[in-house]
Amino acid sequence: MTIKIAIAGSSGRMGRMLIEATANADDCVLHAALDRAGSAAVGSDATAFLGKDCGVKITDQLDALAGADVLIDFTRPEGTLEHLAKCRALGVNMIIGTTGFDEAGSAAIEAASKDIAIVHAYNMSVGVNLLVKLLEVAAKALSTGYDIEVLEMHHRMKVDAPSGTALMLGKAVADALGRDLKDCGVFAREGITGERDPSSIGFAALRGGDVIGDHTVIFAGMGERIEISHKASNRNIYASGSLRAARFLADKKVGFFDMQNVLGVN
Ligand SMILES: NC(=O)C1=CN([C@@H]2O[C@H](COP(=O)(O)OP(=O)(O)OC[C@H]3O[C@@H](n4cnc5c(N)ncnc54)[C@H](OP(=O)(O)O)[C@@H]3O)[C@@H](O)[C@H]2O)C=CC1
Numbered sequence: 399m400t401i402k403i404a405i406a407g408s409s410g411r412m413g414r415m416l417i418e419a420t421a422n423a424d425d426c427v428l429h430a431a432l433d434r435a436g437s438a439a440v441g442s443d444a445t446a447f448l449g450k451d452c453g454v455k456i457t458d459q460l461d462a463l464a465g466a467d468v469l470i471d472f473t474r475p476e477g478t479l480e481h482l483a484k485c486r487a488l489g490v491n492m493i494i495g496t497t498g499f500d501e502a503g504s505a506a507i508e509a510a511s512k513d514i515a516i517v518h519a520y521n522m523s524v525g526v527n528l529l530v531k532l533l534e535v536a537a538k539a540l541s542t543g544y545d546i547e548v549l550e551m552h553h554r555m556k557v558d559a560p561s562g563t564a565l566m567l568g569k570a571v572a573d574a575l576g577r578d579l580k581d582c583g584v585f586a587r588e589g590i591t592g593e594r595d596p597s598s599i600g601f602a603a604l605r606g607g608d609v610i611g612d613h614t615v616i617f618a619g620m621g622e623r624i625e626i627s628h629k630a631s632n633r634n635i636y637a638s639g640s641l642r643a644a645r646f647l648a649d650k651k652v653g654f655f656d657m658q659n660v661l662g663v664n
């Protein structure tokens with residue numbers, strides 16, 4: 399079976415990785431390539447940046463989604479939510495990698511999964527999803543006497559902070575400890591902050607250069623420090639994870655899934 403893939407944000411960093419991965423996959427075909435209305439990329443061939451044409455032109459017309467099996471969307475929350483409504487109306491499944499949703503946006507995605515099948519994951523890489531499992535073990539073993547801090551660094555172009563992955567890792571630790579990240583997450587420190595609350599989970603976001611995505615969860619005790627890290631060196635880890643998610647959704651009509659479901663590690 400050939401999976402008919404549509405890609406949103408086609409001229410973006412992830413959009414291009416996804417178009418290249420789709421072009422190189424034997425079991426996938428590029429059905430449509432979307433970009434934002436007004437984008438200079440609209441009208442050009444989707445694989446022109448690879449030095450060859452595939453015959454699919456980048457469009458801002460969401461009707462191009464008709465007939466696709468799945469839309470892979472790495473854009474911005476407002477774009478993803480617009481695409482979500484169209485996919486829901488057309489019965490096209492979705493893989494959502496976009497980060498930075500507020501609670502209402504996340505709830506809208508979950509609600510749409512009653513009508514279409516959706517994989518929503520803030521990190522599509524195998525490595526980060528393995529990290530989640532390691533953190534669950536570490537958090538339980540280090541549940542007292544260790545202060546937990548989540549540190550991330552990304553490229554200077556990233557627009558949201560902390561990263562979706564940092565939030566996901568912090569939530570995994572909080573859940574393992576029976577805490578609610580909404581209550582124990584500390585997202586900024588400045589001035590006379592007072593001593594650290596031992597039940598808190600701190601976040602720090604660094605931005606600079608071309609860093610693809612570094613995440614470290616630190617368990618800091620008295621006399622030792624355990625650090626569990628993932629460092630991305632190529633965005634193709636997110637693209638290959640997305641295609642794995644597309645294969646996972648191929649036989650599904652409805653439902654809400656994450657990469658743990660896709661990888662079978664939940
Ligand atoms: N889950 C995961 O594994 C990963 C998630 N991400 C997330 O994916 C998202 C995109 O990242 P990245 O590719 O680096 O970003 P880019 O800025 O490089 O690309 C975003 C693309 O989306 C388009 N876009 C922007 N706004 C809209 C809109 N309202 N409607 C439709 N399209 C829009 C942009 O068009 P234009 O340039 O014309 O504005 C561009 O083509 C981010 O949220 C990032 O955090 C990134 C990597 C991995």
Ligand SMILES: O=C(O)C1=N[C@H](C(=O)O)C[C@H](O)C1
Binds near residue numbers: 521564610
């Ligand atoms: O914007 C990025 O680049 C990335 N975003 C995701 C996030 O916010 O966690 C995933 C990855 O870290 C790269």
